[in-house]
Amino acid sequence: MHDGSPSLLRRARYDAGMLLVCLIWGANFTITKLAFASITPLAFTAIRYALGCFLLWGLVRVLEGPGSIPRGATLFRLIWLGLFGNTLYQLGFVLGLARGTATNTSLIISASPAVVAVLGAALGIERVTARARLGIALGIAGVALVVLARPGAALHLQVSAGDAFSLGALFSWAVYTVGLQRLEGLTPLRITAWTAYTGTPGLLLAGAPDLLRVRWSSVGAGTWLALGYAVVLSFILGYLIWNASVRAVGPTRTAIYVCFTPLVAVVVAWAALGERPGALHLIGGTLIVAGIALTRLSRG
Numbered sequence: 001m002h003d004g005s006p007s008l009l010r011r012a013r014y015d016a017g018m019l020l021v022c023l024i025w026g027a028n029f030t031i032t033k034l035a036f037a038s039i040t041p042l043a044f045t046a047i048r049y050a051l052g053c054f055l056l057w058g059l060v061r062v063l064e065g066p067g068s069i070p071r072g073a074t075l076f077r078l079i080w081l082g083l084f085g086n087t088l089y090q091l092g093f094v095l096g097l098a099r100g101t102a103t104n105t106s107l108i109i110s111a112s113p114a115v116v117a118v119l120g121a122a123l124g125i126e127r128v129t130a131r132a133r134l135g136i137a138l139g140i141a142g143v144a145l146v147v148l149a150r151p152g153a154a155l156h157l158q159v160s161a162g163d164a165f166s167l168g169a170l171f172s173w174a175v176y177t178v179g180l181q182r183l184e185g186l187t188p189l190r191i192t193a194w195t196a197y198t199g200t201p202g203l204l205l206a207g208a209p210d211l212l213r214v215r216w217s218s219v220g221a222g223t224w225l226a227l228g229y230a231v232v233l234s235f236i237l238g239y240l241i242w243n244a245s246v247r248a249v250g251p252t253r254t255a256i257y258v259c260f261t262p263l264v265a266v267v268v269a270w271a272a273l274g275e276r277p278g279a280l281h282l283i284g285g286t287l288i289v290a291g292i293a294l295t296r297l298s299r300g
Contacts, residue, residue, distance in 0.1 A: 017241040026264020031229055034272065039219055046203050070186070080179070083198065087200075096166030098162070111258075112177070113258055116174045138288070139292065143288065242254065256291060
């Protein structure tokens with residue numbers, strides 16, 4: 001019987017990985033929105049995923065070999081995971097971002113820990129302990145404070161078109177995260193690759209009309225750099241670490257990190273877009289960090 005040290009080291013490794021993902025995804029909201037000035041959201045996403053699939057195919061062959069095509073129930077699960085985690089999520093994400101603000105989109109999507117916990121408990125995939133529930137509550141309370149701290153934020157319910165798309169992205173991502181837990185027999189890299197392969201056709205179909213209208217001569221270096229960031233860091237590296245964490249420590253303990261992402265998004269938006277955080281952001285940030293700690297330390 002071991003002393004538990006390897007387990008602690010293993011969890012610390014996934015903690016560090018998810019913190020990196022939060023930094024990457026937090027900055028991605030502003031970086032992607034800035035790119036929309038010279039290329040439409042649907043065209044941007046179509047190019048992003050086409051390039052991402054090509055790179056993932058190369059990574060799989062180099063690191064793990066060709067392998068065989070999944071069959072039966074595994075293939076069916078990969079298809080609907082790709083639909084929710086890539087096609088529907090990305091359409092909601094980019095359309096919400098284009099019709100709203102980087103801060104608002106990140107804050108709405110950051111509510112996914114609560115949805116993941118409810119779905120996981122309802123399906124019997126993961127037991128949510130009292131400590132984890134408290135951690136989720138603190139994290140969501142922190143996000144709520146950050147929402148109220150936004151300049152001009154109203155205290156009444158008002159869902160814009162951008163917010164509606166972002167809500168769709170929120171629920172699609174929660175379904176994808178919970179569904180990963182029941183996918184067996186594949187490495188995180190192959191899961192990332194196959195869900196990209198199955199999710200990309202819908203994005204290419206949605207983006208085809210805009211791709212035909214793109215004036216490539218007007219696409220500057222900044223947009224190509226943003227596209228590179230979105231492909232290599234936000235898509236490939238981010239999804240790979242997320243998928244590995246869900247398989248290793250569970251969907252709820254992984255999803256709680258989404259509460260940390262809007263803090264990064266607010267800071268980047270402040271620097272790039274001039275949105276200034278206030279005292280409520282600091283209080284909300286403290287609650288979010290406390291929620292992450294409680295959820296990660298809980299045992300389910």
